[in-house]
Amino acid sequence: MKKLINAPDAVVRDALEGIELAYGDRLRVSYDPAYIVRADAPVEGKVGIVSGGGSGHEPMHGGFVGRGMLDAACPGEVFTSPTPDQMLEATKAVNGGAGVLHIVKNYTGDVMNFDMASDLGKAEGIEVEAVVTNDDVAVQDSLYTAGRRGVGITVIAEKISGAAAEERRPLADVADICRRVNAQGRSMGVALTPCTTPSSGEPSFELGDDEMEIGIGIHGEPGRYREPMAPAAQIVERLATAVVEDLPYDSGDQVLAFVNGMGGTPLLELFIVYRDLHRFLEERGITITRRLIGNYITSLEMAGCSITLLKLDDELTRLWDAPVDTPALRWGA
Amino acid sequence: MKKLINAPDAVVRDALEGIELAYGDRLRVSYDPAYIVRADAPVEGKVGIVSGGGSGHEPMHGGFVGRGMLDAACPGEVFTSPTPDQMLEATKAVNGGAGVLHIVKNYTGDVMNFDMASDLGKAEGIEVEAVVTNDDVAVQDSLYTAGRRGVGITVIAEKISGAAAEERRPLADVADICRRVNAQGRSMGVALTPCTTPSSGEPSFELGDDEMEIGIGIHGEPGRYREPMAPAAQIVERLATAVVEDLPYDSGDQVLAFVNGMGGTPLLELFIVYRDLHRFLEERGITITRRLIGNYITSLEMAGCSITLLKLDDELTRLWDAPVDTPALRWGA
Amino acid sequence: MGRVTEVATTISHEEILDWIRRFAADIEAQRAELVRLDTAIGDGDHGTNMDRGMHKALEKLEAAEGADIGATLKAVGMALISSVGGAAGPLYGTLFLQMGSTTTGAGTLDVAGWADALEAGVKGVQARGKAEPGDKTMVDALLPALEALRRAQAEGADPAQAARRSAAAAEEGMKATIPMEARKGRASYLGPRSIGHQDPGATSAYLLLSSAAETFASS
Amino acid sequence: MGRVTEVATTISHEEILDWIRRFAADIEAQRAELVRLDTAIGDGDHGTNMDRGMHKALEKLEAAEGADIGATLKAVGMALISSVGGAAGPLYGTLFLQMGSTTTGAGTLDVAGWADALEAGVKGVQARGKAEPGDKTMVDALLPALEALRRAQAEGADPAQAARRSAAAAEEGMKATIPMEARKGRASYLGPRSIGHQDPGATSAYLLLSSAAETFASS
Ligand SMILES: Nc1ncnc2c1ncn2[C@@H]1O[C@H](COP(=O)(O)OP(=O)(O)O)[C@@H](O)[C@H]1O
Ligand SMILES: Nc1ncnc2c1ncn2[C@@H]1O[C@H](COP(=O)(O)OP(=O)(O)O)[C@@H](O)[C@H]1O
Ligand SMILES: [Mg+2]
Ligand SMILES: [Mg+2]
Ligand SMILES: [Mg+2]
Numbered sequence A, B: 001m002k003k004l005i006n007a008p009d010a011v012v013r014d015a016l017e018g019i020e021l022a023y024g025d026r027l028r029v030s031y032d033p034a035y036i037v038r039a040d041a042p043v044e045g046k047v048g049i050v051s052g053g054g055s056g057h058e059p060m061h062g063g064f065v066g067r068g069m070l071d072a073a074c075p076g077e078v079f080t081s082p083t084p085d086q087m088l089e090a091t092k093a094v095n096g097g098a099g100v101l102h103i104v105k106n107y108t109g110d111v112m113n114f115d116m117a118s119d120l121g122k123a124e125g126i127e128v129e130a131v132v133t134n135d136d137v138a139v140q141d142s143l144y145t146a147g148r149r150g151v152g153i154t155v156i157a158e159k160i161s162g163a164a165a166e167e168r169r170p171l172a173d174v175a176d177i178c179r180r181v182n183a184q185g186r187s188m189g190v191a192l193t194p195c196t197t198p199s200s201g202e203p204s205f206e207l208g209d210d211e212m213e214i215g216i217g218i219h220g221e222p223g224r225y226r227e228p229m230a231p232a233a234q235i236v237e238r239l240a241t242a243v244v245e246d247l248p249y250d251s252g253d254q255v256l257a258f259v260n261g262m263g264g265t266p267l268l269e270l271f272i273v274y275r276d277l278h279r280f281l282e283e284r285g286i287t288i289t290r291r292l293i294g295n296y297i298t299s300l301e302m303a304g305c306s307i308t309l310l311k312l313d314d315e316l317t318r319l320w321d322a323p324v325d326t327p328a329l330r331w332g333a
Numbered sequence C, D: 001m002g003r004v005t006e007v008a009t010t011i012s013h014e015e016i017l018d019w020i021r022r023f024a025a026d027i028e029a030q031r032a033e034l035v036r037l038d039t040a041i042g043d044g045d046h047g048t049n050m051d052r053g054m055h056k057a058l059e060k061l062e063a064a065e066g067a068d069i070g071a072t073l074k075a076v077g078m079a080l081i082s083s084v085g086g087a088a089g090p091l092y093g094t095l096f097l098q099m100g101s102t103t104t105g106a107g108t109l110d111v112a113g114w115a116d117a118l119e120a121g122v123k124g125v126q127a128r129g130k131a132e133p134g135d136k137t138m139v140d141a142l143l144p145a146l147e148a149l150r151r152a153q154a155e156g157a158d159p160a161q162a163a164r165r166s167a168a169a170a171e172e173g174m175k176a177t178i179p180m181e182a183r184k185g186r187a188s189y190l191g192p193r194s195i196g197h198q199d200p201g202a203t204s205a206y207l208l209l210s211s212a213a214e215t216f217a218s219s
């Protein structure tokens, strides 16, 4: 394992210090418990939005803290859900009197920890709602699984909910919009290589030189299927078919297409994936009217990508276009 | 070699198609010869800025085309300088009557090809100036080398020159400012892994599990020194010492610090590098007043980073802060 | 206690503290193994998470001298909740919190008291995580351990024997997770690919009970 | 020509075309080897670049039937300039352009004409790239090849002999780059680490001359 780190158990703390030093003009960092919060939090009368999850997915979530998106993010250890005390303190720090929305990716650990935090927050008199994202079509949402994982749609849900909160919409509305984004979004991912967490020091799985893992999550866990490597267009077809047929997305639909790199894939390749996705959707009469291409929800240095679609309507489009001013997503500001 | 591509020799073309499909509202793409240009080019009365170089360094340069930065970018094959006909056509496409600045990274191929293009452009009556960036302190600028390589400062030079051009400064001024950025900037990089070009299919060098290459360029070439792997703080000290002592940067200086990922390094690690760089500079009385952290000038999926410093003055700071609206760098817009 | 000829009929507060310390030591010793198990069907952090949590728990115990068994167990639970994270944090946190609730004010526990505490803990785990036996989770080690403990209690076993029998049942339960297909937690994403691997949480749950058996046997 | 007993004293336009075709074929055959050499001390693209360029050159020649030697060589030069890129594009492009300039209108070349053309080409390479002998570049194969050609010309060699001797000199020059420390191009960044590797550009330059030798010998 070769990483630009000082010690495996200092990774999250050292990185938080870097974030504070870099963005101290716009963000505040608390170390114990650990969370990142907008410098101007709490914003009076605005719903506060808190997300969080294991580290190793950067820029998610810390890079999305700022005007028009998250009010706070709670980083756990690498690939480990943060703890309720972090979430509680973050919730208190962003409560401007209009309540707080927790955006939680559907993983057993995240859900349980946020649940506890939500209970604690309510016990302190704060109105808390939680939305659990679960857009990963690689996992069946059934009694026999922990349900679909929350992946790419989380980034988009955070952006769009953030815009709604910025408009001073009440908590119930902001939560509804967040749920709508989740309900209209689907994702699937592929890994060409594993990744290595600093604390384990070993690759998360072994993969042959001509194999790929289809249906991966974002924690370096093995995927649903191991298959022989294929050209980009075929991989895109494989992922996009599963995504499109699940909701389903139909001819005439307008979508936001999000091609996400897992951390170790060159942008050059993501552009190729985007091209192939565009062609795939065009053939089905689905129009991309908004897009996001880059490394936004990553698995350390894993090579691979995920494809997320969100069915758009006028309101979601408008909220997507609204100004956002965070370290990792910025426009109109 | 596992990559999200369709065929090694279709990589650049496929990616260009992706870029056109994704950013067609703001960029135009020409395929033969290949270049990316602002949709509103040529901008009447504004100096046009053209850069270019091999592909595989994305988002540089194509991702920097847009208001406040480049007017056009010429992508070569992966790690191969583009050709004079591309540069000539791009130069013509962005010439708004105020002349055209070529920003060229100092590599034999890039310099020779841009030279020929510049001659061809002048022959067609266009005023052309070229600035060659050469900020890499790993290479000695001597009779015994091809001179220092142009690396990280190129990104910053493109941003700042773009802002100057946007202010309708004359060509000589814009070129001077670009030269000043280059003169006040220094960089050095480290690789933890090699990278693999699609056409060669083999890693660019072999590196042991506990080794790193210090003083690398951006083309997967081996570095100046192979050394045992070390903690981030030590690596930063190694790179930053060489950078700081070269110009030199002195106590009291204000700098823009640019921590750049080579493509395969998690952002999490870049934050740690930034923290360690901040500490290093603080000890020497050098103050970071502006910063850029992320993957901006990459070597495909190489793991590693580079550190670039630019000594700032009021004018450079103002131009850095000016609005920029490109796929990869965007603020104030 | 401490004298070989006598058979202890209760578990002292000091023994509970020793148990926590031994559990922490066993987790540290098995940290890499737990990571390895979690890498196969999860995300490779279970060993690191539990180890970080048990270190925090020990720190807390250092600071909080002299309390009763219930307070000690609750302190451990709180430490785990605020330092482990992931799925294991809330689950083990709840287990210890619930064990602490049933033992508030207690200075010693007999086998029945110990079994009541464990039952409250395991119920807490199930209430929080909704896992059933056969889902390939820590519950598959915890429930058999609890049942064995109840049987031992019914048969009038002393704490050392009872703990030994519940640890043996936990071990069997842990091994029984190998052929299971996961239906809860991260491993469930793998579907049939989870078969053939031992569940990391069931493994740490076995350590929880084996460390109790070793502690109570040697006191 | 074509008859074994006669010795040709001039190089025909068709032979020049054959040379270009054979050079293209040799580059294609050695593409991986050139990539390997360039990976060691450069960026691993020399074989791909030259191969792409020579394919473009062949396409252009298909389209432009019937021209003279000068026009053919210029067409090759233009094709290389607009398709190779990197350092090799302008250098080989210039080499062919300059060879074309000295042979404008020519339908055949004698050894002197061939040597004049090569000299103009090599001078063009040096003017553009500023490399001196010993810098570990294609110049280290080209210059000895030119000198050997001039000697052969002075000794009255026929085109086949002259080309063979210049190819042999190019080969020696190419091998002589192995112990050199690069002072030009990308390999110069490596400093002493460039020692021990054969220069890729010198290797393709050897192919340029060996393909001429093979072409002129067999015609
Ligand atoms: N719903 C659940 N109920 C009981 N135990 C569970 C549940 N989900 C997961 N577990 C246990 O948690 C263990 C994984 O813990 P850990 O790796 O620390 O958390 P995470 O899965 O969040 O990385 C699994 O091996 C399993 O025994
Ligand atoms: N200044 C120069 N003069 C002559 N030849 C050079 C010069 N610089 C580089 N070369 C030749 O070019 C070769 C590399 O070509 P190529 O790999 O295609 O270009 P690049 O270095 O741009 O990737 C070197 O092996 C060397 O022979
Ligand atoms: Mg985890
Ligand atoms: Mg090259
Ligand atoms: Mg885990």
Ligand SMILES: [Mg+2]
Pocket: D038, D042, D043, D044, D045, D046, D086, D186
């Ligand atoms: Mg090369």
